[in-house]
Amino acid sequence: MLLACLLCYGGFIALCLSMDRHHAQLLGRMPTRVMRRRWRRAGWVLLAVSLWAAVSTTGWALGLVDWFAVLMLSALLLVLLMPYRPRLALALAGAGLLACPIIVFVQR
Template sequence: MLLACLLCYGGFTALCLSMERHHAELLGRMPTLVMRRRLKLAGGLLLAVSLWAAVSTTDWALGLVDWFAVLMLSALLLVLLMPYRPRLALALAGAGLLASPIVMFVPS
């Protein structure tokens, strides 16, 4: 479930960065249209891969329930961090995406 959580948080952060306001606040520049589209695609793909990670550990019934719980948890964490510690939110997403290949090989 840790892999699904890391991928969900990274996906939501990519979707957050695809918005002009958040992109300018976090990175200090306005995103181009191509950059916004790539971030939306990356966010959607990360969320889809997180669904695979959640379902692959258990069957579909429990995997979907776990995935929705991870979705809510990662979205809540991002929403709580953005107003107060936006740089920490971005750093956590980067660290989570860097750690996800390692977490993939850790036995659950």
């Protein structure tokens, strides 16, 4: 469940970075068209991998319910952090994505 949560949060941050306003707010520069597409693809890939992580641990019946709960939780965290602490939101996503391989090995 933690792995799915971290991947969802990273996916939402990547989707935020695909928007001009949030990219400038978080990284201090405007993204190019190619970078916007890459961030958007990365966000959707991370969200799809988070679905796989949720479903692989508990099966399709509870995995989808867990995944939707994790989606809402990570989106809420991002919405609360972006207006007040945008750099913290970015740092949490980076730390979470770096912790994902460790969590995979711990869960097995």
